[in-house]
Amino acid sequence: MPNDILDCNLFSALRAAFPADLDATAIEASAPDGGWLHYSWRDLDRASARIANLLASLQLPAGSRIAVQVEKSVEALALYLATLRAGHVYLPLNTAYQQAEIEYFIGDAEPAVVVCAPANFGWVSRIAFTAGTRHVFTLGEDRSGSLLERAVHFGDEQLPVARGQGDLAAILYTSGTTGRSKGAMLTHGNLLSNALVLRDYWGWRQPQEEGGGDVLIHALPIFHVHGLFVASHGALLSGSRMIWLPRFDARVVLEQLPRATVFMGVPTLYVRLLAEPGLTREAARHMRLFISGSAPLLIETFRRWQERTGYTILERYGMSETAMLTSNPYAPDARHGGLAERRGGTVGFPLPGVGLRVVDDAGQPLAAGEVGHIQVCGPNVFAGYWRMPEKTAEEFTADGWFRTGDVGLQDAEGYVTIVGRNKDLIISGGYNVYPAEVEGALNELAGVQESAVVGVPHPDFGEVGVALVVPRPGAQPDPRAMLEELRTRLANYKLPKRCVVVPQLPRNAMGKVQKNLLREEYRQSFA
Template identity: 70%
Template sequence: MSKHTGPSTPDPSWPDPSRPDPSPTNLYAALRAAFPQDLSQWAVETDTGLIYSWRDLDSASGKLANLLASLDLPAQSRIAVQVEKSVESMLLYLACLRAGHVYLPLNTAYQKGEITYFIDNAKPAVVVCRPESFNSVSQIAFQHGTQHVFTLGDDRTGSLLERAAHCDDAHTVVDCGLDALAAIIYTSGTTGRSKGAMLSHGNLLDNAQVLKAYWGWSTAGGAHLAGPQGRGDVLIHALPIFHVHGLFVAIHGALINGSPMLWHAKFEPKRAIADMARATVFMGVPTLYVRMLAEAGLTPAAVQGMRLFISGSAPLLTETFRDWHTRTGQTILERYGMSETIMLTSNPYSADARHGGLSERRAGTVGFPLPGVGLRIHDDAGQPVPQGEIGGIQVRGPSVFAGYWQMPEKTKEEFTADGWFKTGDVGRVDGEGYVTIVGRSKDLIISGGYNVYPAEIESIINDMAGVAESAVVGVPHPDFGEVGVAVVIAKPGAALDTAAMLAQLKTELANYKIPKHLAVVAELPRNAMGKVQKNLLRGEWAKLFEA
């Protein structure tokens, strides 16, 4: 086994702050300890001009935590949340942490069938939804045994805040232990059955502490850290908060450093560029960078106060990487993670002593394994591959999840006998230690930062009248990185209306899962065993969106 395909081990010289303080027994306690001493300073400014102080974050999340306590819920109850992005929805997440319950964020695009599955599977004690969704969501929730359903709007309205307003803001953080569950993140499987990845307080805290050190988060003022009030880093938060990138990486990154956030409820490229005059860190998916590159206002002067641009959740095209550097003089840092593991690798922010002092951020790579993360490349037989060759990526470390909710057999299946998690991604590690993701063994499509699993879409298409069979593959797209293309075979004598088929899909699936193109063909390419060769389909349709 080459040294670069075996587990990565932290360099002994790596600073102690990259590891979590063992004393906190609740993630919120660790985040709260990083708040500035002067709690009257601003912590969040919204795109509507609302200002929240650090005291506001602590007291409002305390009220919400006391509301949860008043419901007499069992310890580690699931709290399912499907609401629009708002500071209050972040406060609800913090309240769940400090109350010792399990946060279950749900994409706002999910439709009735998807919501029904999640509620039935997770059995949440509390469901929080948008006011306009109350009738449909509450009916599903009550039918599946949920006792409490609240509403929360993105304009600070809803029954959740109305009830919490009568609660005390003084709350004692629950001593739940770092092994206790903090969140369940649903990630679809190749069979279309979503799996709930169970993440503990310790998983999330370790990753936050490691990223704080590795990405150079600072509270010190200075020419390169021109944050307000001399507090150093300021984050532009322009991501959704129902998945790992926006909820854990971005929010934890700011809070564990006591850094303010400029809060964007919706991404708008002109506003994001304008706010860079007051910020130092931006996190986005490739689509956001593509949209900002289309703006004339993106210039070196516009970003001169920024120190770090991070991209993830989908592959960053080399063209986008290079165009951003040409336009701004800044180099995007690409990283790699999963719902089950949070962040695993990162291109270096500065010289990495573990890898010969290398500091280059290389297009097409996701950098080095983070301190504490073990990463190895094995073949299908479970054997290590030679350096530079392609194989399945396996990982282990303190941020790797405990398993899938209510799926012990699936959990066992996804781990090796010696305890490494099989990511399902395919990649290689070069002679200098840089990791490159070359594909996904399970045909996962990542479109605009969201996971799309072909089997889920295929099962619906195959049930449509006149359809004999379908195959969905991912192809390159200049805006979304990758999108789905559905290739369909009609039954003999059937005439398929592709527009009507896409319209039907939109009634059953979240919009980001809908294929960008649907074609009817005479046959699908197959191997000798009759299996559809999706690699040939991807090649056939690869240039569809090239223009």
């Protein structure tokens, strides 16, 4: 997206959407003592202004990176808003990252400011100062730390720094499961365009509307696209109140459902909620929308949620490099003949303004229903990878479409289904095997809760599948019997050559199965 001379600072757009009554509650945050802290819209505005003024006092170069590894808090959200309004670039870091990982990120991004948890100041500051970072602050989830101690001495008014659509707003490092992590550069235009589309497509209700505005239960981390951008931007841009939980707790979420209208979660959170006896139609009757993403939602979870609550989960699809790309419809979609069905196993339609095509290995478009490589374009697609021009060039086609690395199909009605990642594709004896298809068949077998299929080296076939199966509570599925049953459902070349029953699958913070770890663990299976 080209830069322009108009002020397109994302913060300015978010601030303009604050309700007229700035003293109304913006966020109710769960406190450590079990009570609730109430933050008004005016509190958010003033707190972010003070931190922005602190950043301005440091006389940082324009567009400096502000690296942040702190626990979730409303003050951490204010720091994000302050970074935007000060014209700098926000760099959120997963709280699970350890010393070697932080050393890499700080060395690669060269942030001017690092903010960390008070308990980590010793080792984080050592890394930061060695890398040339001049300023290290601390911020605790209990509102402690040097950042707020310094910011309180600054004024609570600040004029947002003018930014163009093409100016960087954030850098998000990808998980790096196939190599060293890459920093996806997201601009003010990328994030604002996506937030505006989602506000309309998901029907976010504003306070002045009849029936009042939405209330979001925010139980996601804020170092990731899902919690920081999709959830937070959605609420802020519609003037909606948030019920802010420091971390997901199924029972607390259930307690808050009667006061809320929107919930966003990864599939794991929905599975945990389904395990609670208190999840009933009555408990969910005030809700408007349940949204799932960041990892595939099992069709069984989709159906069980319908049965238990009467609601159909809306599944969507996005990436760190693009924010949201597709979504099942909230309401009838006129672009697709008024279709409104939320189809389990699909991620819905490309969002308005997003181009999506499915191509073969040669880059030629495929017919509806054919499986191929997914490519996208649109105002939400990132500016490239930080300091990796060659990698950036590799990931874009000659005509400017981004290669997502995902394999899938789009049916004749426009619904998109993700089959897997290119890197997860198993080529066995010259045949392409898509793990998602095999996993789908495994998950339908008696006693199976979930599964993962990964490719490992094989002396005859080059590569074969190994199936890892998590049993249902109390079930004891037999690996040999499961493979025999699969033989009646799948072509022989798709069958895993080994099946292992495991207690659980390794997952990252967003609930995605870490297949890279499984591949490494089982790579010697046929050596």
